[in-house]
Amino acid sequence: MQPWQPTTTHSTRVARANLLSTIRDFFDCKHVLEVETPILSVGTVTDEHLEAFETQFLFGSQGKPQSLYLQTSPEYAMKRLLCAQSGAIYQIGKAFRHEDAGRWHNPEFTMLEWYQPGYDHLALMQEVDELLQAVLGTEKGEWLTYQQAFIQHLALDPLTCSNEELNHKMQECRIDIDDVETLSIDSKLQLLFSYCIEPKIGNKTPCFIYHFPASQAALAKLSREDSRVAERFEVYFKGIELANGFHELSEPEEQRSRFEQDNKKRACAGLPTKPIDENFLAALDSGLPQCSGVAMGIDRLLMLKIDAKHIQDVINFPVSRA
Amino acid sequence: MANYSTNEFKGGLKIMLDGEPCNILENEYVKPGKGQAFNRVKIRKLISGKVLEKTFRSGESVEGADVMDTELAYLYTDGEFYHFMNNDTFEQIAADEKAVGENVKWLVENDVCTITLWNGAPITVTPPNFVELEITETDPGLKGDTAGTGGKPATLSTGAVVRVPLFVQTGEVIRVDTRSGEYVSRVQK
Numbered sequence: 001m002q003p004w005q006p007t008t009t010h011s012t013r014v015a016r017a018n019l020l021s022t023i024r025d026f027f028d029c030k031h032v033l034e035v036e037t038p039i040l041s042v043g044t045v046t047d048e049h050l051e052a053f054e055t056q057f058l059f060g061s062q063g064k065p066q067s068l069y070l071q072t073s074p075e076y077a078m079k080r081l082l083c084a085q086s087g088a089i090y091q092i093g094k095a096f097r098h099e100d101a102g103r104w105h106n107p108e109f110t111m112l113e114w115y116q117p118g119y120d121h122l123a124l125m126q127e128v129d130e131l132l133q134a135v136l137g138t139e140k141g142e143w144l145t146y147q148q149a150f151i152q153h154l155a156l157d158p159l160t161c162s163n164e165e166l167n168h169k170m171q172e173c174r175i176d177i178d179d180v181e182t183l184s185i186d187s188k189l190q191l192l193f194s195y196c197i198e199p200k201i202g203n204k205t206p207c208f209i210y211h212f213p214a215s216q217a218a219l220a221k222l223s224r225e226d227s228r229v230a231e232r233f234e235v236y237f238k239g240i241e242l243a244n245g246f247h248e249l250s251e252p253e254e255q256r257s258r259f260e261q262d263n264k265k266r267a268c269a270g271l272p273t274k275p276i277d278e279n280f281l282a283a284l285d286s287g288l289p290q291c292s293g294v295a296m297g298i299d300r301l302l303m304l305k306i307d308a309k310h311i312q313d314v315i316n317f318p319v320s321r322a
Numbered sequence: 323m324a325n326y327s328t329n330e331f332k333g334g335l336k337i338m339l340d341g342e343p344c345n346i347l348e349n350e351y352v353k354p355g356k357g358q359a360f361n362r363v364k365i366r367k368l369i370s371g372k373v374l375e376k377t378f379r380s381g382e383s384v385e386g387a388d389v390m391d392t393e394l395a396y397l398y399t400d401g402e403f404y405h406f407m408n409n410d411t412f413e414q415i416a417a418d419e420k421a422v423g424e425n426v427k428w429l430v431e432n433d434v435c436t437i438t439l440w441n442g443a444p445i446t447v448t449p450p451n452f453v454e455l456e457i458t459e460t461d462p463g464l465k466g467d468t469a470g471t472g473g474k475p476a477t478l479s480t481g482a483v484v485r486v487p488l489f490v491q492t493g494e495v496i497r498v499d500t501r502s503g504e505y506v507s508r509v510q511k
Contacts, residue, residue: 049358099359100329100380102351177360177377190357191377218356234355244355 006316015306016314019135019298020092023112026134030127032088032114037077039094043277044069046262047218048269051098053107067275070096073295074113075219076280079248082115082291083283090114092298101319104240106311108319110298117291121220121231121247124292125208128235128243131296132206136305138237141206146229149209150189153197158189158213159228166192186215202236209234219255220246235296237304245294252284325383328361336368336389339376343368343387343440351380368438369445387440394437396429404429404447406437417444427482428453428500449500454509455479456495460486473505 001007027034044052053070060066071077073095081089095111116124129141150158156169166188167180173196177183183191201207210233214222217230231247249255256276263273302314312318326337331349338344348364359380366373368389378384394406394415403416404426417437421444422429428449429435436448460476473485476496484498486505497506 047356049353049356099353100351102353105351105353174375175377176375177379184358187358190354191352191360194352194354195362216356241355 003321005321007312007318007321008314008316012302012306012308012314013316016302019302019305022135023092023131023298026131027090027114030088032090032116033086035078035081035086035089035091036093037071037074037081037091039071039096040068041071041077041277042066042068042275043076043280044274045072046259046266046274046276048262048265048271052274053096053098069274072097073111075293075295076277078113078115078293079288080280080283082117083286083288085289088114088116095295101311103310104300104303106299106315106318108322109311109315111295112298112301113293113295115248115291115293117289119247119292121210121233121245121292124245124247124294125210125233128245128294128296129206129208132235132237135301136237139205141208141235142202143208143210144201145211146209146213147211149197149201150192153200154192156192186213189213189216198236198239198241203238206235206237206242209236217249217258218244218246219249219258221249233294240300240304241297242300242304243294243296245292247292248288248290250284250288250290252281255284256281323386323388326386327383328378328380331361331363331378336387337365338385338387339365339367342370343389343445345389347373352377353380368440371446388442389438389440389445392437392439393434395432395434398431399429406435406444406447409434415439415444417447421445422447425449425500427478427480428498429480430455451499451501452497452506453500454495454497455482457486457490457492460490460492462491476505 050072052072055068057066057068074091074093078089078091092112094108096108099107101107132138147157147159150156154169163185166185169192170180170188173192175191175195211223211229212232214228214230217232220230220232223229223231233245234241235243259276266273299311299314303311308314326335331346333346333348335346336343337346344365344367346363347366350362352362353359361378361380363376363378365376395409397405397407403418404422405414405416407414425447430453433450433453437444438446455478457476458479461474473487475483476486477483484503484505486496490496490508495509497509499506
């Protein structure tokens with residue numbers, strides 16, 4: 001094949017168009033409004049393990065070049081709309097992550113993100129399941145807390161285990177990595193999860209993993225019943241991480257402190273700190289309605305739909321041909 | 323030798339691990355949405371032949387291994403070394419017993435083998451997929467049996483022992499698949 005040619009087939013392109021139209025119908029029926037937000041932003045994510053593409057805008061209002069970041073997800077901008085009383089909204093758009101390409105990854109990809117005011121994470125999980133049933137024809141999903149998943153598949157309690165127990169479990173699972181002691185507890189949990197739990201869950205129906213450890217809360221509220229866990233969920237199906245959702249954190253002070261914590265972690269890891277999105281924090285100050293939101297990878301969803309083995313089978317021009 | 327970053331990892335890349343040259347068989351990029359990125363790599367150690375799985379932090383660099391394959395014809399053994407020759411340049415190279423290993427039983431004079439060199443020295447010798455060898459000893463077997471059920475052991479001129487059909491006799495030349503060590507057919511002399 002010539003490098004100018006798409007890596008997809010025509011039938012895959014038709015499948016993508018049909019998939020998008022099913023998704024739009026789904027939200028139309030539920031009176032969720034389709035919106036668009038900018039791909040370029042002054043602020044960006046502070047997550048230690050998320051890198052945004054940075055570009056220079058030569059016509060900034062300050063008269064000097066200004067850094068703009070390609071969004072890693074439309075989350076902050078969509079929450080600004082929610083703060084402006086948008087009501088339930090969804091967006092299908094491009095997101096960008098400055099990281100390697102792989103079987104499940106392309107640095108530029110299509111993301112579906114939606115928000116439901118008044119929903120908690122459990123209600124939104126229900127709606128995600130409905131969407132998957134509509135799009136993939138799956139049966140009702142299986143629900144497991146993060147803790148249950150670890151106990152069932154690894155006989156390890158992720159909320160109470162010691163660092164030594166984690167190292168021991170890594171060894172037992174033959175996860176061979178140099179200087180294991182320098183890995184964070186969360187990285188160890190994530191390795192155990194990807195290597196030993198992911199292959200065992202969500203093989204027949206989508207599996208919803210919820211109540212992640214508070215240290216992996218990202219932008220989710222902490223649970224009122226158990227502050228060790230966050231009201232965050234992920235959806236796994238046939239070995240793919242398909243969606244990530246939160247019962248959204250709405251307290252601006254807590255949000256600012258998480259961003260600052262992230263930047264401290266970045267500094268410790270020798271990474272550049274990132275500008276905090278002040279427009280987003282100002283919007284939270286004015287009041288984010290109680291809501292839940294979720295992001296879903298459309299390319300991965302299409303892979304599942306047509307049983308594709310590699311993400312390049314569903315993206316016309318993956319990064320190697322961009 | 324150059325260093326390779328994890329984003330250059332792919333099947334066939336030769337890297338150093340625990341002081342031993344290795345061949346990458348598979349490389350998978352592992353990146354939870356909110357987590358650290360890793361490369362999960364399946365590796366074959368080229369000297370011991372051991373296959374193992376190793377995880378690297380994405381962005382990490384590892385030392386490359388100066389490993390190359392060359393096609394050389396087997397000449398002879400002096401009892402200690404096995405001598406091979408490049409049929410184009412007539413350059414000769416000697417591999418020791420360790421490099422030849424189990425494959426010694428498939429070495430046939432003038433057969434072209436794949437010799438893997440690490441820093442210019444042979445570390446493995448891979449015989450052709452099929453070799454032809456003479457049977458030096460096998461039970462006469464039952465006359466008239468052509469079904470080939472069961473079979474019987476036959477010792478070949480190199481000392482290799484393979485199972486052959488009952489109708490195959492001492493003195494005959496047979497074709498053997500060196501990857502499985504199985505009899506393929508008789509060869510007309």
